[in-house]
Amino acid sequence: MDKFKPSFEVTQVSSMQWNxxxxxxxxxxxxxxxxxxxxxxxxxxxxxxxxEMKKEKTK
Incomplete structure (x- = not known):
């Protein structure tokens, strides 16, 4: 469990790296x-x- 990170932390790091x-x-x-x-x-x-619209219509 030491390496577990909540998804919001991962998202924040990813966006920071992207920027x-x-x-x-x-x-x-x-x-x-x-x-x-x-x-x-x-x-x-x-x-x-x-x-995508065709896929939605066939559902």
Whole structure:
């Protein structure tokens, strides 16, 4: 039990490491200007959303 950590501690450490590794990620997240997304990425997102919607309808 000495090595046991509650999930919230693990989450806090993970997010701290993420922010330390990619400091620009938090800045972009709180930016008021839109982040440019390529047309190819948008199309992939659309397809993924459609697939998920199809899965939900068949349930």
């Amino acid at each position: 330390r590794t990619l400091p620009g990620s938090t800045q972009a997240m709180f930016s008021e200007e839109p982040i440019p997304i390529s047309e190819e990425t948008l199309n992939q997102l659309r397809l993924a959303i459609r697939e």
